[in-house]
Amino acid sequence: MAKKKRRRTKQTSLQRWGYVIGIMLILVFGAVWLNVNKGPVQSDTVQVNSVSMALDELTLGKAIYAENCAACHGVNLEGEENWQEPNEDGSFKAPPHDETGHTWHHSDAYLLSRIRFGTQDLDTGLQSQSNMPAYEDVLTNQEIEAVLGYIKSNWSADIQEIQAER
Numbered sequence: 001m002a003k004k005k006r007r008r009t010k011q012t013s014l015q016r017w018g019y020v021i022g023i024m025l026i027l028v029f030g031a032v033w034l035n036v037n038k039g040p041v042q043s044d045t046v047q048v049n050s051v052s053m054a055l056d057e058l059t060l061g062k063a064i065y066a067e068n069c070a071a072c073h074g075v076n077l078e079g080e081e082n083w084q085e086p087n088e089d090g091s092f093k094a095p096p097h098d099e100t101g102h103t104w105h106h107s108d109a110y111l112l113s114r115i116r117f118g119t120q121d122l123d124t125g126l127q128s129q130s131n132m133p134a135y136e137d138v139l140t141n142q143e144i145e146a147v148l149g150y151i152k153s154n155w156s157a158d159i160q161e162i163q164a165e166r
């Protein structure tokens, strides 16, 4: 009886070592695998028509756009229907942010400021005609820059280059 028991204990302790080594191997390979996969993701950039952007910024900008801007400027940046005609009260409709609009006619500084301050930095005459909200208390600077980055990522390389000179 006693002999048998000892043998079984031996086997179990061997098995136990097997488990321990097995788990250690899994941990080591797991760590190596994670490291291999972590490196590129963190510093990943994507080539969006000639301009390279950080993937996280693009993803963030896209989400911010969908949540905050798409309702007026269109899910695909197409703007409000008949955006060139004013509303009945004389106010402007939300223009497209794709190439058919005039967003790309403006400098980054102007666009960032329009997003931050909405109508507040427009000429007083124009203020009553605009329904563009101010996002300075809603979005962080990083989010505002990301959303502009996302808008630009929809433009062709040519348009991006022209806009960069503004």
Ligand code: HEC
Binding pocket: 064, 065, 068, 069, 070, 071, 072, 073, 092, 093, 094, 095, 102, 103, 104, 106, 111, 114, 115, 118, 119, 129, 130, 131, 132, 133, 135, 147, 148
């Ligand atoms: C309630 C509707 C509404 C929402 C929501 C909205 N906008 Fe606007 N936006 C407008 C209107 C209307 C205009 C046109 C009048 C103007 O220029 O002020 C405009 C103009 C702009 C302009 C100026 C474009 C140009 O060529 O002068 C920018 C840039 C802009 N919006 C960006 C954004 C971004 C980015 C968001 C989301 C964070 C956003 N807008 C959310 C209504 C909206």
